[in-house]
Amino acid sequence: GESVGLHLPTLSVQEGDNSIINCAYSNSASDYFIWYKQESGKGPQFIIDIRSNMDKRQGQRVTVLLNKTVKHLSLQIAATQPGDSAVYFCAETQETSGSRLTFGEGTQLTVNP
Amino acid sequence: NAGVMQNPRHLVRRRGQEARLRCSPMKGHSHVYWYRQLPEEGLKFMVYLQKENIIDESGMPKERFSAEFPKEGPSILRIQQVVRGDSAAYFCASSPRPEQLHEQYFGPGTRLTVT
Numbered sequence: 001g002e003s004v005g006l007h008l009p010t011l012s013v014q015e016g017d018n019s020i021i022n023c024a025y026s027n028s029a030s031d032y033f034i035w036y037k038q039e040s041g042k043g044p045q046f047i048i049d050i051r052s053n054m055d056k057r058q059g060q061r062v063t064v065l066l067n068k069t070v071k072h073l074s075l076q077i078a079a080t081q082p083g084d085s086a087v088y089f090c091a092e093t094q095e096t097s098g099s100r101l102t103f104g105e106g107t108q109l110t111v112n113p
Numbered sequence: 114n115a116g117v118m119q120n121p122r123h124l125v126r127r128r129g130q131e132a133r134l135r136c137s138p139m140k141g142h143s144h145v146y147w148y149r150q151l152p153e154e155g156l157k158f159m160v161y162l163q164k165e166n167i168i169d170e171s172g173m174p175k176e177r178f179s180a181e182f183p184k185e186g187p188s189i190l191r192i193q194q195v196v197r198g199d200s201a202a203y204f205c206a207s208s209p210r211p212e213q214l215h216e217q218y219f220g221p222g223t224r225l226t227v228t
Contacts, residue, residue, distance in 0.1 A: 031215070032215040034215060036219075041221075042221055042222070043117070043119075043204050043206075043219035043220050043221045043222050044156065044204070044206075044219045045219070046216065046217070046218060046219075049215060049216070089155055089156070093214075093215045095214070095215075097169070098161045098168050098169045098214065099161075099208070099214030099215045099217075100146060100158040100161055100169060100171075100172070101146070101148070101156070101158060101206075101215075101217060102158065103148075103155035103156045103157070104155055105154065105155050106154075106155055
């Protein structure tokens, strides 16, 4: 079936560096792609989303890039801080499916001081 | 504006008992989703509800699991005759309007442990 998955399970960066978290997806019919951050013991926190007809969207310190040709999504975090340490999930959804989210497995980001 | 609230945060049940999980969506949100997360895994969709209606339950196990979102009060996910494999974190999320269903805001989750 359709799936959303991540290339790397863990990523370790130095404080102040930029982080790039990648995601591959297989459902070409997806309407939205969303990034969530999940800290230990908490629920996922919405970070940023991008509609399928866009290729880039920027937020505060974060940028999401969408490459539909190779079905690839990435989250860039600028000037990574210790508070950014968490598991990051990409998710996709289709409006015709009632927008239920299909999540990838997650990438553990660790920021070293 | 309070976020999505879930209770209890932790629930321990013996095999065969019933588990009842509650979710109060954000104020003004009438769309509720339930997801299950097994250890070291991503979240898996279970059910999508609007007030008094189940819209999509394609992710719900066929037996023992049920969900409701009554006109008044929280959404309830009920698991009857729990088994060890039901141990997981259960999250609900809410969304404001049909055109923004992809914007889902999650609660802190209920961690169910079946002994």
